[in-house]
Amino acid sequence: MDKDLESTSRRDFLKVSGAAAIATAGWISPRAAKGATSAPIIIGHQCDLTGGISSWGYWHDKAAKAAVEEINKAGGIAGREVKLVTEDDETNPTVGARKFRRLIQFHSADFVIGSVHSGVNIASTPVAKELRTVYIPQGMAAEMTEDKGNRYVFRVGSDTYSQAAAGAPWVSANIGKKWTFIFADYAWGWSHFNEHKKVIEQVGGQVLADIPVPQGSKDFIPYLAKVPAETTELYSIFFGADSVAYFTQSKQLGFDKRMARYTMLCTHESISPKDIQGASEGIYLLEYLPRQLKYKDTPHNRKLRSLVHIDPVDGREEGGNRVVASSHYWAVWESVWLIKAGIEKSGWKSKKDTPDWIRAVEGMELKESFAHPQGDKVVRAQDHKAVIDFWMSRVENGEINVKFKIPKEEVAKKFPPRVDLTKETF
Amino acid sequence: MSPRLRQAPLVLVATLAALFLAPAVVLPYYRIVLAEILVWGLFGMAFDLLFGYTGMLSFGQALFFGAGAYGAAYAVFKLGAGLWGALAVAVVVATVFAVAVGFFAVRVSGHYFLVLTITFSVVIFLVLESGHWRWITGGYSGRPFPAPPITLGPLSLPLTNSLAGYYFVVAAVAGAYALCYLLLASGLGWVFLSIRENEPRARLLGYNVEGYKLLAFSISGFFAGLSGALYALTSQYTNLSFFHWTISTNAVVWTVIGGTGTLLGPFLGSGLFIAGGDFLSAQVPNFPIAIGVLLLVFVLFAPEGLLGLLRRLARRPTAPV
Structure with a gap:
């Protein structure tokens, strides 16, 4: 019937137990008591x-x-x-x-x-x-x-709430008020859409269409075809390979000429625009600390960058290819x-x-x-x-250039607290 | 009853005694690890009921693990259910889910069955993952929820207490193991085995093969749902990844490594991988490569699994099924 029970003898069991005891010896190792104020x-x-x-x-x-x-x-x-x-x-x-x-x-x-x-x-x-x-x-x-x-x-x-509060008012005021959203059809994408929609409506903008795209889609053409022609900014949020596919195809179809493309820097984290053959050229993106040192060239920031060994423009690791x-x-x-x-x-x-x-x-x-x-x-x-402060940036000639700083005081106006955790007991 | 079968209760009692005494000698963190090994082992056992005993290689078991986890969470979060209510809702939801999927899946066999279970898994995952189902799923990042206490008459113990939680999991998994053992030791187990060994002959003997396969699928869904509920309740959160087909592959790998066609094998496999991963991740950069090498070694040199290897090392012939 049950092979293990039928054929597991006491000797087998002792062998298994012995092996398990050796394998898990570290599980019972005594640990130094903490609490002394000199302890690390x-x-x-x-x-x-x-x-x-x-x-x-x-x-x-x-x-x-x-x-x-x-x-x-x-x-x-x-x-x-x-x-x-x-x-x-x-x-x-x-x-x-x-x-x-x-x-x-x-x-x-x-x-x-x-x-x-x-x-x-x-x-x-x-x-x-x-x-x-x-x-x-x-x-x-x-x-x-x-x-x-x-x-x-x-x-x-930052979080999706503060990102929307920081970016949406500036884009609405400076680029246009007619938004279309194309985003990953799972709740991360929806979270960006919902947070942005609230802010856009507060600042008198209009959401023309929301176009969720199933994850893993490689062909964006059927979805891009739904983008209304009067759109002034096309907001996208995808991750990894989907993101690169979207940038590439929206550029191939000329969306970069017909409207502004806007996204979060998350879509470019650890990616240099130079490494994706200009697919994101011209796109606006919200940064939470500029990638280029020259836009935040303070002794403190310079020191931090030197400690993690990155170049001042692309954020590429010295002696390697990784991008910060x-x-x-x-x-x-x-x-x-x-x-x-x-x-x-x-x-x-x-x-x-x-x-x-x-x-x-x-x-x-x-x-x-x-x-x-x-x-x-x-x-x-x-x-x-x-x-925190944010920066509105744009991909130009393969570099991420800051166009405008969004100070934290401006962000706070559209970012009031929605809970009060101080009421929670310990 | 064979001498070895007579020894089985002794082995189980010794294992239970070891599990019972373990909290006295291991660090609190390892109570959690042991409980997790048992929960994932139960998930592997549910899979092996289907694969090792009935011959159906399913990559869709994560659906029932996820259904159990979300069933329990929903019962607590939305319905205000206690622990027992949450468990009941979880296994009912998972079993109903399994019956629905199994109704279609058992009509095909072999590679077609495998492909169909993956297809169900991918489609249902994508549907749930879309933002439209946020009211159930709690969003892409999942949902934390408070664990209900363990209530036994006037006694109420917090499930978040590592000792109480540990013993609760040991008792639940032991109960599930015993139930599964009794099911397989009954005539039903022999029918499942006959289908695995020779489906046309079972049909010729007058068995309703599709009916029995659906029954095995549903029972497997029940146990997978129980494991999902136990995981969610003890860890106090749900995540959509519970439905992902890669969770199903964990069960496949653990069972193959531990030994297919056994109830104990999936527990050994999950134990080896979870404890091994826990240890290796702190020692070896990119440790999944080391895990992959270990898997290759097992497949090449110990295809009968860890149990079979131990028997071989003990120079004992493998008992006939």
Whole structure:
């Protein structure tokens, strides 16, 4: 009948048990007790080192390591050494949630910086609350710091909500008010569409059509044929190969001549426009930190770029071909420094002081500095979202050139908090 | 009853005892890992019921895992159900889903069956993934939800407590294992095996082959749905990737590595891959390559799976099915 039960003898069972015991020997290794105030502060990094977004994870890893190294060089945090522990989430929610636990329950991480994969983030947010650990994810799902988040989750970078608040008013005012959306027919694309639509209607714009395209589509012509002729800007949001296919085909059909094409820098993260044969030439895109150094040529930004070894124009790694995930890697760097700022302000000494850290960071104003090279920002108390500057840029001659800076004060006007996490008890 | 079959309860009792005692000696994190291995092993077992015992290679089992996970989450999130209600909704949804898909799938066999199950998987995933189904799916990034407590009469334990959650999973998986064992040990199990071994002969003997295949498909869907519900409830979130056909391939790989046509094999396979991946990812950059090499080694040198390999190493002949 059942082969395993029928033929598994006691001797087999002992062999299997013995092998399992050897394989899992590390599972019962004793761990040093933490809590002494001289012990290192452990920062966990749930990083997309393999899988679909590993080209971004590579830069996040570099940024986190550089930040911890710089902090330790300057004496650590409150006189304590900082230890960074990195776990690969494989860009996979099930693995990511497990690795999040591993960082806290195995490596004893005091704080965790998260993946850029929103699915991994959403899988980890309930565990952050369960294990009472601060989590600073890098994904862009707005709801992570809203109805799907909790008081332990903070954000330093942007989300779909702030991106719409930053970009849509400028585009409506400067390019035209008749929008058509062509986007990946899954909820990420819909999230961009819905967030933008609200802002466009607030500023007197008009959405002429929404054209969802199934994921993995290689032929965009049937969808591009639905774009109304009177469209002034064609907003697209696709990922990876779909994105390149869209840029290529919309250019081939002359859409770049008939209307403005607009997108987020996410569609160009770790990609140089020079590497896709000019398919995105002329497109407008929203940046969260300019890829070119000359548009944010501050000593702090220069220093950060030198630490991760990238060139000043394309953001290409020195001695290699990798292109920086320029709109996201800085947020990982700043996350480490946010942890430091919170510890110093709250007097945090161990995990039991985490509520004090949270109260200290809620509403914290961060000044542009080596710690925060992207610019001044506020970590809003109510929804733990960061209110940051954006830049409207354009692809010209294979380079991403900034056309206009959108200051955080302008962004805030269309970006009011939608939840109040401060009411949530610890 | 053969001497080996008589020893089976002893092996199971010893395994259960080891699982029972494990929390006393392993770190809290590994309670979670062990629970996850059991849940994914149950998913593999559901697949093996179909493949190893009835001869149907399905790449669509993720649909029922996802249905179970979302059924449980929806019951908690929208209907305010408790743990038992959520489990009941989950297995009903998954089983109904399995009956619907199986109704069409079992009408073909061999490669056609495989292609049909992948097709169902891809189409349903794409439909759910589109933004139109956000009210169920919670969006592309999934949905977190609070885990309901384990209630037993006046007793109420938080499922998020790693110890309570662990024992809950051990009990649920052990129960499912026992139920599956009893089903397969009954006449029904022999009918499934006869279909796997010689479908035309089973038909000639008067068995309604399509009916029995649909029954196997539905039972497999029930157990896959249970595993999905257990995963979602203990990890407190859902994600659309649960429906993706690549989740089905996990079950295939774990079962092949552990040993097909066995109930224990999928648990060994999931254990090897999850614990191995957990260890290797911290040691080896691009560790999935190492996992791939391991898979190749198994396929080439131990096609009978881990259980078969252990038996071979013990120089014992493989028992006839």
